[in-house]
Amino acid sequence: MTVNMTKGQAISLQKSDGGSLTSVRMGLGWQAAPRRGLFGSRTREIDLDASAVLFADKQPVDVVFFRHLVSDDGSVRHTGDNLVGGVGQGGDDEAILVDLQRVPVHIDQIVFTVNSFTGQTFQEVQNAFCRLVDETNGQELARYTLAGGGAFTAQIMAKVNRAGQGWAMTAIGTPANGRTFQDLMPAILPVL
Amino acid sequence: MTAELTRGQNHPLPRARLEIRVSAGTPVVAGATLGDEKGTIHGVDRVAHPGAPTLPGLEVSRQAAADHRLAVDLDAVPDAVHRVSVLLALPVGGTGPARFGAVAAPFVAVTDLDGDEVARYTITGLEAETAVVALELYRRQGAWKVRAVGQGYAGGLAELLADQKLSQAHQLAASIHEAVASGLARSVPAPPAAAPAHRPDQGTAPQGGPGTPVPPVSAYDPQGASVPGPQTPGVPRPYQDGPGEPADSGRPSAPTAGGPIDYSHPRRQNAAPPPPPPAVPPAEPGRPARPVAGDASGWSMEERLYNQVWGMFEDLARTTAAYRSAVDFAESRREKELDQALSDPRSRIGGQGDAAREAARSRHGLLVSQAREVLDRDVAQLVAEAEVVEPALPTAFARWDNPVWHAYRVPMEIPMALRLGDLHLPEADRIRIPMLIRLPLERGLWIDSGRSASLDGSFADSHEMRRLGLETAVAHAARLLAVYPAGEFTVHVVDPAGSGAQALAPLVQSGVLAAPPAQGAAGVAEVLARLTQRVDLVQMALRAGAPDALPPGVDTSQQLLVVNDFPHGFDDRAVNQLRYLADEGPAVGVHLMMVADREESAGFGPLLDPLWRSLLRLTPVADDHLADPWVGHAWTYEPPLVPPGSQVLQQVLAQVAAARRSWGR
Numbered sequence: 031m032t033v034n035m036t037k038g039q040a041i042s043l044q045k046s047d048g049g050s051l052t053s054v055r056m057g058l059g060w061q062a063a064p065r066r067g068l069f070g071s072r073t074r075e076i077d078l079d080a081s082a083v084l085f086a087d088k089q090p091v092d093v094v095f096f097r098h099l100v101s102d103d104g105s106v107r108h109t110g111d112n113l114v115g116g117v118g119q120g121g122d123d124e125a126i127l128v129d130l131q132r133v134p135v136h137i138d139q140i141v142f143t144v145n146s147f148t149g150q151t152f153q154e155v156q157n158a159f160c161r162l163v164d165e166t167n168g169q170e171l172a173r174y175t176l177a178g179g180g181a182f183t184a185q186i187m188a189k190v191n192r193a194g195q196g197w198a199m200t201a202i203g204t205p206a207n208g209r210t211f212q213d214l215m216p217a218i219l220p221v222l
Numbered sequence: 223m224t225a226e227l228t229r230g231q232n233h234p235l236p237r238a239r240l241e242i243r244v245s246a247g248t249p250v251v252a253g254a255t256l257g258d259e260k261g262t263i264h265g266v267d268r269v270a271h272p273g274a275p276t277l278p279g280l281e282v283s284r285q286a287a288a289d290h291r292l293a294v295d296l297d298a299v300p301d302a303v304h305r306v307s308v309l310l311a312l313p314v315g316g317t318g319p320a321r322f323g324a325v326a327a328p329f330v331a332v333t334d335l336d337g338d339e340v341a342r343y344t345i346t347g348l349e350a351e352t353a354v355v356a357l358e359l360y361r362r363q364g365a366w367k368v369r370a371v372g373q374g375y376a377g378g379l380a381e382l383l384a385d386q387k388l389s390q391a392h393q394l395a396a397s398i399h400e401a402v403a404s405g406l407a408r409s410v411p412a413p414p415a416a417a418p419a420h421r422p423d424q425g426t427a428p429q430g431g432p433g434t435p436v437p438p439v440s441a442y443d444p445q446g447a448s449v450p451g452p453q454t455p456g457v458p459r460p461y462q463d464g465p466g467e468p469a470d471s472g473r474p475s476a477p478t479a480g481g482p483i484d485y486s487h488p489r490r491q492n493a494a495p496p497p498p499p500p501a502v503p504p505a506e507p508g509r510p511a512r513p514v515a516g517d518a519s520g521w522s523m524e525e526r527l528y529n530q531v532w533g534m535f536e537d538l539a540r541t542t543a544a545y546r547s548a549v550d551f552a553e554s555r556r557e558k559e560l561d562q563a564l565s566d567p568r569s570r571i572g573g574q575g576d577a578a579r580e581a582a583r584s585r586h587g588l589l590v591s592q593a594r595e596v597l598d599r600d601v602a603q604l605v606a607e608a609e610v611v612e613p614a615l616p617t618a619f620a621r622w623d624n625p626v627w628h629a630y631r632v633p634m635e636i637p638m639a640l641r642l643g644d645l646h647l648p649e650a651d652r653i654r655i656p657m658l659i660r661l662p663l664e665r666g667l668w669i670d671s672g673r674s675a676s677l678d679g680s681f682a683d684s685h686e687m688r689r690l691g692l693e694t695a696v697a698h699a700a701r702l703l704a705v706y707p708a709g710e711f712t713v714h715v716v717d718p719a720g721s722g723a724q725a726l727a728p729l730v731q732s733g734v735l736a737a738p739p740a741q742g743a744a745g746v747a748e749v750l751a752r753l754t755q756r757v758d759l760v761q762m763a764l765r766a767g768a769p770d771a772l773p774p775g776v777d778t779s780q781q782l783l784v785v786n787d788f789p790h791g792f793d794d795r796a797v798n799q800l801r802y803l804a805d806e807g808p809a810v811g812v813h814l815m816m817v818a819d820r821e822e823s824a825g826f827g828p829l830l831d832p833l834w835r836s837l838l839r840l841t842p843v844a845d846d847h848l849a850d851p852w853v854g855h856a857w858t859y860e861p862p863l864v865p866p867g868s869q870v871l872q873q874v875l876a877q878v879a880a881a882r883r884s885w886g887r
Contacts (some may be wrong), residue, residue, distance in 0.1 A: 087555060092547070104543075134547055134548045
């Protein structure tokens with residue numbers, strides 16, 4: 031069952047059978063909106079990038095993005111940069127895998143962000159979504175739809191934070207502007 | 223020449239030992255009766271059926287199956303028997319078809335033991351029958367012939383047997399069906415999604431149709447599965463093998479009935495596809511899975527072990543990174559909290575400041591102990607893995623003290639990688655990761671004989687370091703020689719001052735070197751000139767796209783130049799040649815191994831900096847100077863030294879030398 035999350039909504043990542051999640055995937059998928067008018071078939075390519083920032087007590091410790099695909103501890107892995115999107119036609123174009131059991135003990139929050147590297151705003155993106163999938167069985171835990179976004183180039187999607195013995199996920203959906211995750215740092219800190 | 227029989231037609235049989243293959247689209251019971259001249263069966267002991275599968279000269283299978291092989295030895299049949307009738311029947315009960323008219327026409331073939339068909343017959347025109355006499359083997363003027371009968375019986379086995387004047391026909395028919403039913407109950411159901419049915423076209427390989435309720439291993443009970451093998455033609459062999467006699471079902475040319483066809487060459491087991499990786503036993507609940515050597519992807523065990531070792535390397539690097547990151551964070555947080563406590567004016571009164579400091583320290587300790595716990599768990603898992611992987615390593619990956627070196631044989635193929643030493647981290651001192659480097663080498667090696675503080679704090683003097691450096695170089699060179707096939711790796715040694723004679727003795731005495739170590743400036747110049755020329759020639763040939771056009775006399779094997787005591791005996795020209803070899807050599811199979819102290823060669827100025835950078839620096843003593851490709855930890859390198867007192871190096875080199883001599887001849 032998928033929870034369609036709304037801004038600020040938090041869900042626990044405890045599984046329904048009581049066991050906690052061990053491995054999750056943040057998937058990002060999008061398509062470029064077709065341009066109207068002359069040469070309308072020439073869709074402009076849009077490069078969205080998914081990033082994950084690992085925080086220990088509100089200090090960024092490590093980041094996983096297209097230039098650093100695996101966190102130093104190996105618990106968070108980016109599957110690779112996708113420059114155009116839409117390849118999956120509804121599937122994930124970029125994905126970040128998080129092995130929650132292997133996340134270092136001092137990391138207490140992981141924030142997922144999406145940036146438009148090519149500078150288009152989310153108004154020009156179609157069918158953009160971000161979803162969280164239980165990697166062990168492929169079940170979708172939460173989905174957040176980006177499409178119809180406003181005139182901003184980045185969004186802080188969600189955060190996964192330690193809650194008790196397990197983890198919880200909070201949808202954030204705060205818009206921001208920036209080319210890579212570095213530009214988003216001021217926007218991320220208030221949501222921690 | 224196969225005779226395609228029609229109903230009633232007969233055909234002579236060339237030999238007495240035969241197989242009768244039955245193929246039906248559905249499981250059928252196969253049996254045979256022994257009758258006299260008139261076709262009369264004298265008693266139930268003259269019927270071979272699943273309940274009594276063997277009779278003199280006759281054997282049938284114990285189960286109902288879509289495919290059968292009946293073994294017949296007509297010489298062993300009692301003299302009183304004149305007719306052997308092969309009968310088929312549908313099993314009663316169960317979910318199978320109730321009449322032969324509902325299934326594909328059964329097919330029978332008489333073959334000799336090599337699988338060549340003598341005669342074949344497709345039993346057509348059956349309707350409501352549930353039992354049928356398919357074939358009849360009969361004596362005619364001292365010789366045996368086969369006749370296609372195809373006589374069906376709507377009343378089933380009982381009617382069939384009664385027709386052959388068996389008095390207890392009904393009882394026997396009942397007991398046959400009972401035996402079949404219990405056989406069916408024993409067998410496992412066929413997999414639901416079977417492969418598309420291949421109709422047996424030549425009858426050479428009976429195959430199971432879809433939905434065949436037959437175990438895929440063998441339709442025959444192992445006790446009785448004694449189809450006479452083709453290896454012993456003419457040797458009479460009793461058919462009534464006692465229980466416990468090993469089954470002869472390993473005959474490669476005739477897969478047992480009901481099983482999938484095996485297209486692989488029976489004796490060529492090493493061909494692709496790769497053997498499956500070793501199965502990891504399921505983990506006990508709450509505990510990590512027991513590690514298994516070769517538990518990684520790859521086409522061969524060697525590749526799997528290589529990938530597994532690199533996987534262990536990465537895992538250790540990352541788990542240590544997590545630990546270090548957590549500890550760093552804990553320390554910085556403690557410092558910050560202590561600073562806060564110090565700067566807070568309230569803390570100067572009473573015990574508040576002490577309490578804050580204590581809290582900060584305990585928070586730090588808690589986090590560090592948590593991180594340590596995780597690290598210990600991961601390291602314990604990796605140690606367990608290393609314990610199973612290390613003994614499984616082939617020679618090229620193994621330490622010198624691995625027993626595999628005592629069973630050394632000169633290899634026929636170049637291994638994919640070479641162990642250059644061991645790596646470990648201070649946090650995980652219990653585990654040594656083999657440092658595996660792909661072959662052929664992509665860069666030269668530099669054994670640093672410079673004075674360096676070894677990790678235990680003792681300073682070795684420069685003379686000792688030089689000796690250790692050359693010993694390490696000899697161990698590396700010997701390993702390279704040993705893992706390459708004979709004649710595909712050549713080692714040249716340059717020892718200008720002759721100072722390395724003692725350390726080089728294993729190489730020199732065993733005769734594995736192309737030539738004695740070159741001495742003096744003239745010797746250095748000569749070796750360098752020769753290798754430079756080889757690099758030039760091979761490069762020219764490669765660029766011209768004609769790698770076969772090398773002039774005769776060019777050694778095409780991989781070359782390794784061991785340079786001792788650099789820079790003694792080297793002039794500017796020789797140094798330039800050395801740099802050229804270091805830059806251009808690896809691409810054309812010329813490698814450099816320098817035993818050198820960088821400080822001593824400082825007289826050449828920055829000229830040599832690119833040379834050092836292009837070489838992989840190794841040390842003759844444990845030293846932490848190697849970084850991993852993922853996180854960049856400084857790993858402590860330990861050279862692969864031969865255990866003291868061991869003669870393994872000499873033994874291996876003696877074998878290499880012998881192989882080189884016989885190869886060069």
